[in-house]
Amino acid sequence: MSKVVQIKENGNLAVLLAHRSPTSANSQLVRELNGLASVDVSGVRCEVTKLESALAAVANIEAYMTPHRPEKVGELFRRWKFLFQRPYETSMEECSARVDMMIESMLDLPADCIMHIYNQSIKTFRILPPYSDVYGLIKTPYEMRKLYLDFFQNKVDELRK
Secondary structure (H helix, E strand, O other), X not given: OOOOOOOOOOHHHHHHHOOOOHHHHHHHHHHHHHOOOOEEEEOOEEEEXXXXXXXXXXXXXXXXXXXXXXXXXXXXXOOHHXXXXXXXXXXXXXXXXXXXXXXXXXXXXEHHHHHHHHHHHHHHOOEOOOHHHHHHOOHHHHHHHXXXXXXXXXXXXXXXX
C-alpha cells in the first residue's frame, strides 16, 4: 500500500499541496534554485549572474507563490465560525465578519501556506484568533519567498540594462 497521497489539483497547485509545510516547500524551492546555472541561494543571500537564470528563478518562485482557489479558501475558513469559540462578548455576526475579512486577506497567500494555516490553527487555537496570530503561522516561509522573488525580479531588471 502506497503512502503517497493523491492530490486532485493541477500543475503548481498539486506540487505545492504535496509539501508537508511551507518550510519544506521552501527547502525544495532553494534546492531547485541552486540547481539553476549561475544561481546561488543560501539563506537570505542570493546571487545570479545570467539573465536566463534570473528569469528561470522568477518563474520557479512564482510557481511556489500560486494561491489556492478562492472558493476552497472560503470553504475551509468559513468553518471557523463554528470550530472556534467566539471571543468574549462578541456576536455571531461579528465573528462571521472577522472570518470573512480573514478569508479576503488570505486569498493571495500560496496554497501550501493556506493549508498549513488551516491545519495548524485547528490544533493551536481554541478561540477565534486574530489575523496577526494566523499570519504568524506562515510569516517566515512566506516572507522568504517574497524576498527571493523581489531579489530575482530586481536582478532581471538589472541584467536587462
